[in-house]
Amino acid sequence: MTAKLLRRTACLLALCACMPLSHAAYMNAKAELAQVLLQRAWQQRLQTGDPAKPWPWADTSPVARLKVARLGIDEIVLSGDSGRTLAFGPGWAESTAIPGTPGLSVVSAHRDTHFAFLRNLRIGDRIEIDNADGSRMLRVTTMRIADSSREHIGVDNDANGLMLVTCYPFDALTAGGPLRFVVTAVPEHAS
Structure with missing residues (x-):
């Protein structure tokens, strides 16, 4: 009876150990699937000119496409920057300029x-922002760490x-600290 109890306990412990791993895999799979659906909604927006929801119950829609060729990055930027939006992709702070237009755009x-x-970004890297009106090429000029409890970023x-x-930091074990990694890029023709 004791050996059977030990086996059951070991199986239960192994199952409990797998739960955080399966949650992490689920979150990454959700993020990847969302990008596929967002790419479709982005194409629809380009074809029709109207915002397109990536799925029927979405409370966000694509506003831009962000590309960093050197790193193979191609992501759809969504309207809004709530936690719910950021679960699916980069989010645009709607109090700032639309990505790819004149003014300062903040995307998180x-x-x-x-x-x-x-x-992995470096000073001088090129970032391309596409929106419904065209494309804008920018170049990374600064990268810094800011304390969001002391500074309002993007104003x-x-x-x-x-x-x-x-x-x-990127490898923090817990989320929600005050530190932010801030990358600034300016239009290529600007100095």
């Missing part, structure tokens, strides 16, 4: 999914370019 995403690539009404923001 999670450090462990869609903006994990920010750790520069005179700026022109793109700001990408994610939590920092």
Whole structure:
């Protein structure tokens, strides 16, 4: 009877150990599937000119496409930057300029999914932003760590370019700290 109890306990413990791994796999699979559906909605927006929901119950729609050729990055940017939106892709802070238009656009995403690539960006890298009106090429000019509890990130009404923001450090065990990794890119023709 004791050996049987030990086997059952071992199986239960093994099952419990697999749960966090399966949750992580589920989150990554959801993010990848979302990008496929978002790509379809983005194509529909380009064809019709109207916002297109990626799935019927979505409370967001694609507003831009962000590409970093050197890193093989091609992601759809969504309207809004709520936690629910960021679960599916990078989100545009709607109080800022639409990505790819004059003014400062702020786009944020999670450090462990869609903006994990920010750790590999370098000063001088090119970022392409496509929106319904065309394409804009930008170049990374600065990368810094900001404390969001002391600084309101992205409030520069005179700026022109793109700001990408994610939590920092990239390998933190828990989310929700005040530090942010901030990348700024300006139009290529600007200095």
